[in-house]
Amino acid sequence: MLNIAQYISYGLGIYVLIGLVFGLYFITLGLRREALAGRGIIIRFMLLPGAILIWPLLLKAKT
Amino acid sequence: MSHDYVPVQWNRQKYFYDAILLAAVFIFLVIFIVAGTKTEAGNMMILMIRSFGACAIVLLHLVLAIGPLARLSDRFKPLLYNRRHFGVITALIGLVHAGLALMMYHGMGVINPIASAIGGYGNYGTLIEFPFESLGLIALIILLIMAATSHDFWLSRLSPPVWKGLHMSVYLAYAALIGHVALGTAQFDKSNGLFWGLAVGAVLISGLHISALLKGRRLDTQADINTTWVNIGDPMSIPLNKALTITPQNGERIAIFRHAKGISAVDAVCSHQNGPLGEGCIIGGLVTCPWHGFQFDPETGEAPAPFTDKVQTHAVKIENGNVWVNAEPDPFGTTRIAIQVPS
Numbered sequence: 001m002l003n004i005a006q007y008i009s010y011g012l013g014i015y016v017l018i019g020l021v022f023g024l025y026f027i028t029l030g031l032r033r034e035a036l037a038g039r040g041i042i043i044r045f046m047l048l049p050g051a052i053l054i055w056p057l058l059l060k061a062k063t
Numbered sequence: 064m065s066h067d068y069v070p071v072q073w074n075r076q077k078y079f080y081d082a083i084l085l086a087a088v089f090i091f092l093v094i095f096i097v098a099g100t101k102t103e104a105g106n107m108m109i110l111m112i113r114s115f116g117a118c119a120i121v122l123l124h125l126v127l128a129i130g131p132l133a134r135l136s137d138r139f140k141p142l143l144y145n146r147r148h149f150g151v152i153t154a155l156i157g158l159v160h161a162g163l164a165l166m167m168y169h170g171m172g173v174i175n176p177i178a179s180a181i182g183g184y185g186n187y188g189t190l191i192e193f194p195f196e197s198l199g200l201i202a203l204i205i206l207l208i209m210a211a212t213s214h215d216f217w218l219s220r221l222s223p224p225v226w227k228g229l230h231m232s233v234y235l236a237y238a239a240l241i242g243h244v245a246l247g248t249a250q251f252d253k254s255n256g257l258f259w260g261l262a263v264g265a266v267l268i269s270g271l272h273i274s275a276l277l278k279g280r281r282l283d284t285q286a287d288i289n290t291t292w293v294n295i296g297d298p299m300s301i302p303l304n305k306a307l308t309i310t311p312q313n314g315e316r317i318a319i320f321r322h323a324k325g326i327s328a329v330d331a332v333c334s335h336q337n338g339p340l341g342e343g344c345i346i347g348g349l350v351t352c353p354w355h356g357f358q359f360d361p362e363t364g365e366a367p368a369p370f371t372d373k374v375q376t377h378a379v380k381i382e383n384g385n386v387w388v389n390a391e392p393d394p395f396g397t398t399r400i401a402i403q404v405p406s
């Protein structure tokens with residue numbers, strides 16, 4: 001059980017790390033293609049936690 | 064209020080709401096900790112863990128109660144205005160609880176704290192050794208995702224159906240949290256008070272949701288809903304600038320409004336956060352959602368410029384003095400000129 005728990009915890013860590021890299025990309029370069037382009041830095045940072053947590057959903061191009 | 068996101072500004076009412084919420088949270092924590100030191104002379108760290116945990120549970124109950132309460136009585140509608148701030152604070156309080164608990168109970172060993180919490184020492188095969196922390200972690204992850212995506216930008220970015228699906232998982236978080244607390248109490252605390260408190264909370268939340276659902280059904284007109292064209296009856300039975308609603312057999316609720324231009328029908332579910340559009344009214348010629356005030360043209364289902372939100376329209380006709388509505392929605396953006404009511 002301990003092994004599985006460790007794999008899950010590493011999985012969570014890796015997910016969040018990828019999310020952090022993706023999230024930083026999203027709130028800087030990624031938002032250029034969104035309606036939010038040119039908005040302030042505070043709102044971009046408000047969006048960072050969401051981008052970190054749901055990055056797989058954001059990989060899909062905006063339709 | 065836009066499909067392409069337009070930021071909503073903070074205003075005095077929002078600051079006021081948040082100030083009251085934060086003050087209430089602070090008072091709750093202080094009372095919990097002070098009462099705890101008086102009754103069991105407990106360890107301060109344990110009291111903090113419990114106080115933040117209890118606060119998160121109470122807040123989650125309130126978050127879940129606000130929606131049905133607002134449907135049952137207009138007096139609760141102001142609480143809906145900023146419900147998402149409630150949710151964000153609930154997730155943050157839960158995060159503090161989890162952080163403190165990980166430090167206290169799992170931070171000193173050789174295994175990493177999360178692995179230790181979700182299975183290091185427990186046994187998923189028995190209730191009495193079940194690692195209840197794993198249920199708390201599931202609830203926390205869901206609450207954090209909801210809090211992080213509560214901003215209107217995400218609603219427009221993900222699309223309302225995806226956003227709604229994501230946010231409906233609050234019920235999964237609630238179930239996981241009930242399991243987390245019930246098992247934790249059974250394993251360590253053994254206090255019946257908390258257990259019964261949870262049971263009463265669960266009954267209240269279910270009762271409120273069922274009552275709100277029944278109210279919605281009661282508001283529906285008693286039309287035969289098994290046909291494509293549904294007979295609503297006398298046009299004058301629809302109150303001026305308000306709607307009658309029906310729930311077709313295989314579809315979303317429909318709101319049939321009578322307004323200055325005639326009779327129009329649109330989906331009764333708001334494209335913002337699924338508010339009950341059929342319980343709204345016509346203001347300035349526009350269907351206005353009772354939850355956060357989004358507006359839609361009753362003839363096109365579209366929000367006024369510069370907003371781009373949409374709901375679907377439905378065809379309406381008057382035959383033999385009765386109003387009929389087509390249960391099949393039109394494609395988004397279809398214009399249906401309001402049907403004049405014969406005088």
Ligand code: FES
Pocket residue numbers: 333334335336337338339352353354355356357
């Ligand atoms: S649900 Fe927010 S305006 Fe309708």
